Amino acid sequence: MKSNIEQHENKKLDRQILSLALPIFGQMIIEPVMLTADTIVVGHILTTQDLAALTVGTNVCGAIVGIFIFIVVITNASVSRAFADGNKKSGLHIGLNNVWLAALLGTITALLTYLSAPEIVKLFNMDSVVSAGAVSYIRALVLGFPANMIIMAATGILRGFKLVKIPLVVSIGGVVVNVPLNITFLTIGHMGICGSGLATAIALNLMMAALVFPLIRMALKTKTKKRPNGRTMFSSVLEGIPIFLRTLALWSAISFLAMFVGSYGAPAVAGLQAVDSVWYFAILILDSVSESIISLISAEIGKRNFDKAKLILGRAISIGLHQGIVLGLIGIVMSFTVPPIFSPDAEVHKYITCGIFEGSFVLWYASFAFIIDGCLVAAKDTKFMALQTVVSAALYISATLLLDPLLPKNPLGFLLLMSTYDGVFLGSRALLSLYRFRKDRWLKHSTNNC
Numbered sequence: 001m002k003s004n005i006e007q008h009e010n011k012k013l014d015r016q017i018l019s020l021a022l023p024i025f026g027q028m029i030i031e032p033v034m035l036t037a038d039t040i041v042v043g044h045i046l047t048t049q050d051l052a053a054l055t056v057g058t059n060v061c062g063a064i065v066g067i068f069i070f071i072v073v074i075t076n077a078s079v080s081r082a083f084a085d086g087n088k089k090s091g092l093h094i095g096l097n098n099v100w101l102a103a104l105l106g107t108i109t110a111l112l113t114y115l116s117a118p119e120i121v122k123l124f125n126m127d128s129v130v131s132a133g134a135v136s137y138i139r140a141l142v143l144g145f146p147a148n149m150i151i152m153a154a155t156g157i158l159r160g161f162k163l164v165k166i167p168l169v170v171s172i173g174g175v176v177v178n179v180p181l182n183i184t185f186l187t188i189g190h191m192g193i194c195g196s197g198l199a200t201a202i203a204l205n206l207m208m209a210a211l212v213f214p215l216i217r218m219a220l221k222t223k224t225k226k227r228p229n230g231r232t233m234f235s236s237v238l239e240g241i242p243i244f245l246r247t248l249a250l251w252s253a254i255s256f257l258a259m260f261v262g263s264y265g266a267p268a269v270a271g272l273q274a275v276d277s278v279w280y281f282a283i284l285i286l287d288s289v290s291e292s293i294i295s296l297i298s299a300e301i302g303k304r305n306f307d308k309a310k311l312i313l314g315r316a317i318s319i320g321l322h323q324g325i326v327l328g329l330i331g332i333v334m335s336f337t338v339p340p341i342f343s344p345d346a347e348v349h350k351y352i353t354c355g356i357f358e359g360s361f362v363l364w365y366a367s368f369a370f371i372i373d374g375c376l377v378a379a380k381d382t383k384f385m386a387l388q389t390v391v392s393a394a395l396y397i398s399a400t401l402l403l404d405p406l407l408p409k410n411p412l413g414f415l416l417l418m419s420t421y422d423g424v425f426l427g428s429r430a431l432l433s434l435y436r437f438r439k440d441r442w443l444k445h446s447t448n449n450c
Helices: 004-028 030-045 048-066 070-084 088-122 128-160 165-187 193-222 230-262 266-302 306-337 346-359 363-378 382-406 411-448
Strands: none
Touching: 004 165, 004 266, 004 306, 030 048, 030 165, 030 193, 030 266, 048 088, 048 128, 048 193, 048 230, 048 266, 070 088, 070 128, 070 230, 070 266, 070 363, 088 128, 088 193, 088 230, 128 165, 128 193, 128 266, 165 193, 230 266, 230 382, 230 411, 266 306, 266 346, 266 363, 266 411, 306 346, 306 363, 306 411, 346 411, 363 382, 363 411, 382 411
């Protein structure tokens, strides 16, 4: 039996992890809340073709912006390490340079995406009506790309300083703006699917302004340099390359799934949009624990307190496993109850039920992969994380290319296609994470880099 002292220590760590994870989850969940709101509004006000166009558009924009998630991750880790050493000014300087980097990357990415949107959408093999709607949505949403990436950097700074409630409050404000704008643009403005993208872009820009303001005040108070420094920005880029490659592989797998679903027809694509909306809620609950331990483990490694870092990871895995099991049980119930919320189309309901039901059985081992990712970032073991995800994506894509011709183009085939993604891609990631976790391989890497 565990001693009372050990039990007390475990409970203390659990509270410490959850005190960061809950606000982070609240802030992270805003994006899927916006996505879900867009899905419900478009699904009921517009048509099934528009809902399918929203699926393609959000998948494209999510993949493009998502590959730059390294901005928030490396900023969080760098600021946490500096803050743990008592050097707040240094951490803020790194963070502000990452804000400049985010603005630059966001502007370039927005321009390239706007110009290449028609060619990207062609990859999804949709009919002309759905493709045109997707292009319209993407070209409206790119107006929020620079803001979205600046939000990532600002959020990383605030998480590093343990000021996790500020991004939460700002994100809630974003939803309050986004939903009424969405409804107004679609009903009164009659802007179609373009109005949905524009509403989200406006909300993102307002959120960016609200997050940058406290950083400027912090910089003025600490007399931190606000001008960009090329060397610091380049250093952040080098540190972020493995995470960039990892995220690129992740979104390649997700986009690959969406491309194959495109051949099943508009109801299947519309159903995938609803499945993704529900799936994101579950994943972000797990990911919020992963994000919280980046700050905690980075700080302990910075102080060379490796035993404490191991304890934090162990408690995070325990929390994630329990969350995965509970979320899976909830998902089974939701698979039969939520489809009418997303669309009145009975054919779409079948695909939503199959997708959510299947995904409910994998969350317990998915939690392990996500939480280990946070530990690898904190330990600067990101090269392994990139390799792990690239290998998993390659295995999944190969398996899907072999199986897809054998699958029927109906809800059963859709369920089997989803099972391939969850079984091969997430399953292999979990197994490779287990390899790095065993015998503290991640910690040995961290020790060598201290």
